[in-house]
Amino acid sequence: MKKNLLIKVLVLLIAILLWAQQILLRTHTVVLEVPIQLLNIPSDLAVEQIELPKIPVKVRAKGLDIVSAKISQVSINIDASNFLYGKNRIRFSEKNISYSNRIQLNIIEIQEDSNLQVSMDKLVEKKKPISIQYASAKDEEFFIENKIINAQQKVTLKGPLAIISEIKDVKTQEITPKMVVDNKVNAALVTPHESIQLLKDMVVLEVTQTKIINKTISLIPIKFPESENITIIPQKISVMVRGPEELVEKLDNSTIIANLELGKIRKNFTGVVFELPSGVKIVEFTPKKIQVIRNE
Numbered sequence: 001m002k003k004n005l006l007i008k009v010l011v012l013l014i015a016i017l018l019w020a021q022q023i024l025l026r027t028h029t030v031v032l033e034v035p036i037q038l039l040n041i042p043s044d045l046a047v048e049q050i051e052l053p054k055i056p057v058k059v060r061a062k063g064l065d066i067v068s069a070k071i072s073q074v075s076i077n078i079d080a081s082n083f084l085y086g087k088n089r090i091r092f093s094e095k096n097i098s099y100s101n102r103i104q105l106n107i108i109e110i111q112e113d114s115n116l117q118v119s120m121d122k123l124v125e126k127k128k129p130i131s132i133q134y135a136s137a138k139d140e141e142f143f144i145e146n147k148i149i150n151a152q153q154k155v156t157l158k159g160p161l162a163i164i165s166e167i168k169d170v171k172t173q174e175i176t177p178k179m180v181v182d183n184k185v186n187a188a189l190v191t192p193h194e195s196i197q198l199l200k201d202m203v204v205l206e207v208t209q210t211k212i213i214n215k216t217i218s219l220i221p222i223k224f225p226e227s228e229n230i231t232i233i234p235q236k237i238s239v240m241v242r243g244p245e246e247l248v249e250k251l252d253n254s255t256i257i258a259n260l261e262l263g264k265i266r267k268n269f270t271g272v273v274f275e276l277p278s279g280v281k282i283v284e285f286t287p288k289k290i291q292v293i294r295n296e
Contacts, residue, residue, distance in 0.1 A: 029060045029108065034074055034097065036090065038118070040081035046160040046195070048119035057097065058109040065103045074099040083120050090116045121160035128170050129154050130189070130203055135174040142177045145244065145279060146209045148185075153203055155189060159196040167192045172203065183207050210244040214283060217241065220253045222272055222290060224260040232260065233291040237272055243280035251280070260290060268292050 033054040038047060055076055061069070077098045078090055094107045130153050134140035155170050172187040179185045185205040189198055218238040224230065237258050241248060257275040264270050269289045274282055 027060060027062055028066060029058065030066055032057050032059055032066075032069060032074065034076050036092075036118075037075040037077050037098075038080040038083075039077055040079055041120075042081065042083065044123050045083060045085060045120045046123040048121045048160055048162065052118060053113075053116070055092075055113075056111040057107065058111075060106040060108055061104055065105060068103050069099060069105060072100055072103065074103075080118075080120075083118075085120055085122055087117045087119050090118055121162050123159065124161045124164060125156055125158045125199070126164050127154040127156050128164075128167055131169040131171045132187070132205070133171050133174045135176045139174075139176045143175070143207070145212075146177075146180075146207050148205045149208055150204075150206050155203065156199040157192075157196050158199060159193070163193050163195055167196070170198065172205075175205070180207050180209065183209055210246070212242060213245045213248050214240055214242050215248045215251065217251060217253055217256060220256050220258045222258045222260050224262060228262065229295045231293040231295060233293070234287065237285055237287065237290075239274065239285040240283040241276065241280050242283045243277075247277055247280055251277070260292075265292050 034057045035054050036052040038052070041047070059066070059069070075098050076092050076096050078092060078096060080088075092110075092112065094110065097107065097110075099105065130151075132143075132148065132151055134143065157164055157167065157170070170192055171190045173190065175185050175187050179187070183206060185207060186202055187205055188202050189200070191198055216238065217240075219236045220239060221236055222232060222234075224232070236253075239256065239258075241251060241256070255277075258272045259275070261270045261273055269291055271288065272285070272290060274285075276282065
């Protein structure tokens with residue numbers, strides 16, 4: 001049973017191969033969609049269109065040559081050396097069609113569009129600012145604390161004037177603290193448009209990594225309005241703060257303000273809220289609760 005099935009499969013494969021051979025050796029008439037390729041474009045011009053149209057070309061050839069033509073570099077080559085800024089009419093004939101000498105094609109008809117034009121724009125170089133991207137909000141917070149001192153860099157773009165004029169900035173890849181090596185981040189640039197060339201594909205960001213330290217500050221007076229006519233126990237508090245060394249080292253019991261939470265008094269006890277410089281955080285403080293005694 002299995003032997004008969006194997007024979008049937010083998011016969012089927014041979015039949016398919018013979019059929020394919022006949023198709024490839026038979027002559028066919030088909031329409032190929034041939035792309036336009038501009039050659040010798042002046043150095044100060046650039047093609048404004050992202051993609052030029054393909055031209056229908058009716059050919060007659062053997063199946064093997066048609067398959068080869070579809071997978072090879074068949075193109076309509078146009079000499080653009082005399083093109084000017086603005087719109088230029090494209091004209092071509094059979095002699096402009098380029099393909100391998102190993103392919104035998106009989107060109108029957110080229111469906112040329114008499115109104116076919118290509119717009120050429122001025123090729124310019126302009127500087128644009130970079131826009132630093134962060135992988136997450138936490139990563140952005142890290143780089144706020146550890147400042148990037150050369151974030152105002154500009155990079156040079158080359159391309160069509162109309163496209164470059166619409167570009168506000170050039171984005172970097174998303175950066176993270178793990179990318180910091182020797183206080184520097186090598187960040188790749190993201191090309192803003194496929195018609196634009198970046199004269200460099202990476203920027204080096206310099207990071208001033210701040211040393212983060214803890215510091216305990218004692219005997220901070222707890223403040224409240226004198227009009228409240230109350231007594232508190234204790235009257236002073238101790239805190240441990242954390243932040244950049246250059247900020248924390250300057251802090252003492254006169255620069256940190258501790259305010260009594262008058263609106264949260266419960267059973268004659270309440271807490272304290274602190275006023276701190278930006279970038280400095282409270283690690284812990286003691287005591288947590290302050291006793292409030294109403295004076296008669």
